[in-house]
Amino acid sequence: MIVCFDIGGTAIKGAYARAPGDIAQVPRVPTPTADFEAFVAVLARIVSEAPEPTKVVALSIAGVVDPDTRCMIVANIPCLHGIDLATELAARLSLPVVIANDADCFAMAEAGFGIGRGHDVVFGIILGSGVGGGLVVRGHLINEDGGYAGEWGHGPVSATRAGPLSRDVPRFACGCGQTGCLDAACSARGLERIDKHLHGRDLTSEQIIAEFEAGASKAQETIDVYVDILSGPLALLINTTGASVVPVGGGLSNAVPLIDLIDRETRKKTLRRFKAPLVVPAACRIEPGLIGSAILGFQKVARI
Numbered sequence: 684m685i686v687c688f689d690i691g692g693t694a695i696k697g698a699y700a701r702a703p704g705d706i707a708q709v710p711r712v713p714t715p716t717a718d719f720e721a722f723v724a725v726l727a728r729i730v731s732e733a734p735e736p737t738k739v740v741a742l743s744i745a746g747v748v749d750p751d752t753r754c755m756i757v758a759n760i761p762c763l764h765g766i767d768l769a770t771e772l773a774a775r776l777s778l779p780v781v782i783a784n785d786a787d788c789f790a791m792a793e794a795g796f797g798i799g800r801g802h803d804v805v806f807g808i809i810l811g812s813g814v815g816g817g818l819v820v821r822g823h824l825i826n827e828d829g830g831y832a833g834e835w836g837h838g839p840v841s842a843t844r845a846g847p848l849s850r851d852v853p854r855f856a857c858g859c860g861q862t863g864c865l866d867a868a869c870s871a872r873g874l875e876r877i878d879k880h881l882h883g884r885d886l887t888s889e890q891i892i893a894e895f896e897a898g899a900s901k902a903q904e905t906i907d908v909y910v911d912i913l914s915g916p917l918a919l920l921i922n923t924t925g926a927s928v929v930p931v932g933g934g935l936s937n938a939v940p941l942i943d944l945i946d947r948e949t950r951k952k953t954l955r956r957f958k959a960p961l962v963v964p965a966a967c968r969i970e971p972g973l974i975g976s977a978i979l980g981f982q983k984v985a986r987i
């Protein structure tokens with residue numbers, strides 16, 4: 684058995700896994716964001732209550748393991764930021780610990796149990812509060828030891844003219860310190876920024892998508908610009924990785940007509956002529972953080 688966790692800024696979800704697809708969840712617990720000892724105590728209690736001996740503890744977390752220092756980079760859980768969490772937890776729990784970014788766990792879940800099954804190369808992307816991603820090759824996460832692989836949302840690549848009418852679009856400032864990141868233009872907030880720039884209004888991403896789905900012309904233009912900015916870098920990524928499927932998670936993935944449009948525009952721009960849909964809504968909708976971390980946990984067990 685392994686114990687897997689999905690560590691978010693507001694709640695810790697935990698589960699006992701007898702197999703990657705066989706997980707029994709425990710009640711979620713508020714995340715102690717400012718108290719590391721309290722954080723460890725939550726995990727230790729859930730591990731101690733496991734119904735069978737635990738071989739590995741696996742975590743999905745909204746953060747990155749710095750590939751040079753091994754320390755966590757976590758914006759919304761201050762007590763974990765800057766800590767070598769795998770080493771600390773392994774010592775406290777006396778168990779091997781696996782840690783992966785939540786977008787990476789999403790990609791693993793899709794590769795193992797979602798729309799990516801049967802594909803050698805799966806690039807899972809998140810379009811929601813941010814733009815993220817994870818690359819899985821033949822069932823293995825490309826960055827099992829942490830680091831930034833798959834973080835296609837950051838870098839100054841956003842087009843400055845986009846859409847059928849070639850509208851001027853600024854390169855928006857990003858929280859990472861650069862300007863022109865896809866994270867700043869193609870997240871839910873980015874969609875709102877594009878709409879405000881084009882039409883001078885303050886709509887939420889949900890309102891923009893609802894108008895788009897109702898056929899409103901302003902929202903259509905916003906979405907066309909958004910998809911144009913997104914699809915070029917995504918096509919480049921598909922050429923580079925050889926991915927044959929791109930499952931989409933995050934809040935914007937619920938807008939099926941939007942994902943369909945991203946798919947059509949991206950397939951126009953890839954070198955490979957994909958006949959079937961390539962960019963598709965995620966299929967593994969239930970707890971991808973737990974499923975993905977469970978898969979990684981069992982891969983760790985196999986290596987011990």
Ligand SMILES: [Zn+2]
Pocket residue numbers: 836837838857858859860861864866867
């Ligand atoms: Zn950025």
